[in-house]
Amino acid sequence: MTLILASTSPIRGTLLANAGVAYAAEAPGVDEAALKTGFAGDDAALTVALGEAKAMAVSTRRPDALVIGSDSLVSIEGRRFDKPAGRETAAEHLRFFSGKVMELTSAAVLVERGENVWSHAARARLKVRPLSEEFIDSYLEADWPEVSYCVGVFRLEGPGVQLFESIDGDHFTILGLPLLPLLVALRQRGVLAS
Numbered sequence: 001m002t003l004i005l006a007s008t009s010p011i012r013g014t015l016l017a018n019a020g021v022a023y024a025a026e027a028p029g030v031d032e033a034a035l036k037t038g039f040a041g042d043d044a045a046l047t048v049a050l051g052e053a054k055a056m057a058v059s060t061r062r063p064d065a066l067v068i069g070s071d072s073l074v075s076i077e078g079r080r081f082d083k084p085a086g087r088e089t090a091a092e093h094l095r096f097f098s099g100k101v102m103e104l105t106s107a108a109v110l111v112e113r114g115e116n117v118w119s120h121a122a123r124a125r126l127k128v129r130p131l132s133e134e135f136i137d138s139y140l141e142a143d144w145p146e147v148s149y150c151v152g153v154f155r156l157e158g159p160g161v162q163l164f165e166s167i168d169g170d171h172f173t174i175l176g177l178p179l180l181p182l183l184v185a186l187r188q189r190g191v192l193a194s
């Protein structure tokens with residue numbers, strides 16, 4: 001069975017490829033805004049719903065395939081953050097994040113022939129250190145626009161690691177895909193060797 005990743009996220013594809021998982025990527029083409037107003041206070045349910053919507057959109061076009069959908073979001077003190085619209089918005093996000101605990105939730109969903117057959121959401125907590133204006137400027141000078149596609153305005157595998165005092169949670173979940181539970185599901189479905 002063909003495995004499709006319904007995502008435009010570069011890092012999600014890299015994680016699958018590095019894990020040795022054969023897949024094809026396809027943009028989901030889903031209007032996420034309508035869904036993002038729901039699931040107040042339940043980031044796991046929202047990320048699963050968004051991942052499912054992305055996978056469903058591709059599964060409709062590709063009923064022959066097993067489709068992975070995924071989504072990540074950041075919350076701080078109940079306020080949700082999307083990817084920054086521009087560099088100034090990114091700076092505003094970083095000023096707000098400074099000194100606070102960021103909760104990053106990522107979900108993965110498997111859809112087959114238009115049916116959600118598996119889903120998993122995981123949360124990580126990242127303690128952001130106090131960020132000086134000088135740091136915010138130099139950080140964005142170095143890593144913008146690379147972080148423009150990243151919720152939380154960071155690439156943990158890049159300079160983004162400098163934002164944090166401590167991290168509690170799964171590395172892959174933070175990058176955007178709960179990879180280990182997904183690999184279990186793919187083995188259980190015979191897509192990967194056990």
Ligand SMILES: Nc1nc2c(ncn2[C@@H]2O[C@H](COP(=O)(O)OP(=O)(O)OP(=O)(O)O)[C@@H](O)[C@H]2O)c(=O)[nH]1
Pocket residue numbers: 006007008009010011012027028054070071072073083149150151152154155156157160174175176177
């Ligand atoms: N490289 C990198 N990307 C991150 C990190 N943290 C979050 N992200 C990315 O932030 C993005 C969150 O936005 P989403 O809406 O879930 O996904 P997207 O990038 O819009 O892609 P779609 O799946 O097509 O919607 C994802 O691409 C995540 O991989 C990180 O530490 N490193």
